[in-house]
Amino acid sequence: MLLTGAAIAPVLPPGAAHASTFKTYAANATVSDLESEDIESLEGGIAELASTYSARPPAELWPAAYRHRRSADTLLHRHHTLKEGVELARHAAMLSVILAWAAHDVGRRDLVKELCDDAWAHAEQAETPEIGAWVEDVRCTDALYSGNPLDALTAATRGLQVAPANGDAAVRLTAQLARTHARLGNRDDFAEAAAKAHHYRDHLPLYDGGLFGVDAARIISYDATSHGALGQHALARKAASEAISYYQKSPQQAPTRLAIARFDLAQAHAALGEPEAALSVARQALATDRIVSSMRGRARQLDRQLRRRYPTLPDAITFSHELQALT
Template sequence: MHAHRGGQHTGPGVGDADRFQQSLDLSVLSPQAVQAQQRVRVGLDNSARPADCPGSGNQIPAAQAWNTMWELRRLTAVFRAGRRTLVQDRELVRTGGMLSVVLAWLAHDLGDTDAAQAFATDARHHDLAAESGILCAWADDVAATVHLYGDRPKHAAECAARGLAAAPPGTAAHVRLAAQSARAHARAGHSDQFADNRRLAEQLAGALPLHASGLFSADQVRVLSFEATSYLALSRPRQALTAAEQAVAQYRRGPHLSPTRAVIAHLDLAAAHASLGDYEAAIEAGTRALDAPRPADAITRRARDLASSLNSTTAPSSARDFAARLTT
C-alpha cells in the first residue's frame, strides 16, 4: 500500500517499481526513427571492407562504401542527440562505435591515415560509454594496422597489446589482436615477443573456422597469412615461404571470402621466393596477385615493396620488367 498526498510519496508500492522498469523499455523515438535505427543496425551487420566482400563481382568501391557508412554514422549521432531510453542509448553508443571502426578501415583502404586514426579514436571513446571492451579491441586492431603501414611498428605493438587486453576472451577480436601483436613485434624486430604472440594466436585460432567473412571476424587462414608477413619482416624467407604457401593453398581452395588477404598472401609468397633468389616463382605468384582487383591501399603498398625487391641488381631483366608492372 502507498498513497500520494499533495504530490508527496508516502510509502513503498509495487506499482512504482513496475513503472520504473517499464520506462526502460518505453521508446521515446518516433516510429520512423526506430525504423531508421533498424536500417543502421542492418547496415552494420552487413558491413565489410570493400576489399573483403565475397566474390570479385561484389567489389564495392571504397569511396561508395564510405558514403554509405558515413550516412549511417551520421544518423546514429542524430538519434543520440534526441530523446531516447537507456536501452536505446546504449545500443546507439555501441552502433556508433562499430560504425566508426568501419569508417576507420575504409579510410585506411583509401590511404587517409589521419582519418583512419581519428575514427579509431572515436570508437575507443564510445567504448568508455558502452563499457564493452570489444569496441576498444576492434579500434586498436585497425589502429595497429595503420601504424604498421605507416612504418611505426612499435606504436602498432602498443595498440595491439592494448586491444588484446581489452578483447573479451574467446572472441574473434581476441584472436585477431593476438595475431596482430605477433605481426607488429616481428616488424619491430622483437623475435621473442613475436614467438610468444604467435603461439597464442595459433592456440586461439584452433577454435576458428578455416575461412570467415565480414569485417568483425577472424579465421585460421588470416593467422597463417600474418605469419608469412611476420617471417618476411624477421628475414626468415624459408619460414615465410612455408606459411605463405599454406595460406595461398587455402585461399585457392576456399570460397574467397577475403579477397584482400588472398592477394596479400600471393604477394608475400612472391616476396619470399624473391628473397630466396627464385625470381621465376616470384613472378608467377606476383602475376596471380596482379590478376586480382586492388581496391585497397594496403595491396598497392605491398606491390610496391615487392617491386623494390625485384629491382635488385642481381635480379634478371624479366624480374625488373615485372616490377614495372606492379607499380602501374
Template structure:
C-alpha cells in the same frame, strides 16, 4: 530510527503539518509526476523499426566490404555514421542509447578499415579510436577489441610497430575468451614484434596465438552473421609469412604464404578476401625473391595486382616487392614491367579523392 528523528524526517518531507485532504493532494500530484518521469524515460524520437534497420544495414555493409570498391562502401557507411550521430543527439531511452552507441562504434570500426584501404592512415586511426570510445561507453568489450585490431594493422602499415603493440595490448584486455579475435590479436603482436626486429618477441606472441587457436570452441561465435574463423586461420598463416620475410627467413615465409593461399581458397565465398589473398601472393613472391627466383616473384606479383581489390595495403606490399627486386636484380625487363604496372596503379589511386575524416 529513534521516534524523534523519525518525526523530524516526516516534517522535512512536508507532510507532518498537512491536513489529511492536503496530504492526499500531495500524493496525487506525486503520482502524476511519477507518470511523467516514466513518460520521459520512454520518450524517444526513434521509430519502431530504426534499431532493426541499423542492425541490418551494418550487416550488409560488412558483407559488402570485400566485394565492392572501398570508396563506394566508405561513402555509404559514413552517411549512416552521421545518421546515428544525429539519433544519439535526439531524444531516446537509456536502453536505446546503449544500442546506438554500439551501432556507432561498429560503423566507425568498419570506416577505420575502409580509410586504411583508401590510404588514409590518419582517418583510419581516428575512426578506430572513435570505435574504441563508443565501445567503452556501450560496455561492449568485443567492439573495443575489434577496433584495436584495426588500429594495430593501420599502425603496422604506417611503420609504427610500437604503437601497434600498444593497440594489441588494449585489444587483448577487452577481447572475449576463446574467440577467434584473440588469435588475431596475438598474431598481430607477433607481426609487430617482427617489424620491430624482435625475433624472440615474435616467437612468444606467435606461440600465444597458436595456443589461443587450439582452445577455440568447435562452433565459434559469428560476427554479423559471418564466420570469423577464417580470420583467425589467416592470422596464423599470412601474418607469420610477412613476419618471416621481415626477419629474413625465406623458407619459413614461403611455407606460411602457401598455407595462407590454401586457407583462402578453402574458405567459404562469403569469408574470402581478395585483398588479403593478394597480400599472401606478395608474401610468397618475396619469399621467392629472397631465395633467388626473380621470375617466380614477378609472376606472383602480377597475380597479386590482378586482384579485384587492389587497396592501399596491397599496393604498399607490392611496392616493398618491386623495391627489393629492383635493388637485387637491376635493369631486368620483367622487374621493370612489374614496377611500371604498380606505378600506374598508384597514379590512379592518387587521382581518387581522399577518405573523409570523422569530422567531415
C-alpha cells in the same frame, strides 16, 4: 510500551508522497522519438557491411557506411530512452570501425586516427570494451603498413587489455602482436605470441572469419609476413602457400587478404633466388579490381627488393614500369 500508529507511520518530506510524480518518472523513462526500425536499420547495415567488406571496393563501402554513421548520429541527438542511447552508441562505434578500415584501405591515415578515436569514445559510452579491441586492431594494422611498428605494438597491447578473454578480438590481436614483434625483430616475443595464436587454430574456421572475426587463414597469413620480416624465407614461403590455398577455397571472396599472402610468397621467392616465380605471383596479386593501399605498399616493397637483388633482370624492370603505371 505500546507503539502508537503515529510512531510507526513513515515520515515523508512535504510534497514527496504524490503517486503521480513517480508515475511521471516511469512514463518518462520509456518516452522516445525513435521508431523500432531506426535501430534495426543500423543493425542490418552493420551486419551487411561486415559480412561483405572483404569483397567490396572501399569506394563502394564508404558511402554506405557513412550514411549509416550519420543516421546513428542523428538518432543520438533525438529524444530516446537510456537503453536506446546505449544501443545507438554501440552501433555508432561499430560503424566508425568499419569506416576506419575503409580509410586505411584508401590510404587516409588521418581519417583512420579520427575514426578510431570516435569509435573508442562511443564504445566507452556503450560500455562495450570489445569494440575498443576492434578499434585497436585497425590502429595496429594501419601503423604496421605506415612503417610505425612501435605504434602498432602499443595498439595491439592496448586492445588486448580490453578484449574479452578468448574472444575473436583477443585471438586476432594476439596474432597481430606476433606480427608486430616480428617486424621489430623480437624473435622470442614473436614466438611466444605466435604460439598463443596457434593455440586457438583448431577451434577456428579455416576462412570467412569476416571483418569482426578471425580464421585460421588469417593467422597463417600473419605467420608468412612475420617469417619474412625475420628473414626466415623458407618458412614464409610455406606459410604463404598454405594461406593462399585456404583463401582460394573460400566461397566468400577476400581479394585483399589473398593478394597480401601472394606478396608474402613473392617476397619469399625473391629472397630465395627465384625472381621469375616472385614476379608471376606478384602479377597474380595485382590482378583484381580491389586494389587497396596495403597492396600498393607491398608491391612497391617487392619492387625495391627485386631492383636491389636483380637490377638487370628484364622482367623485373618491366614489372617496375607496370607498377609505376598502376600506382
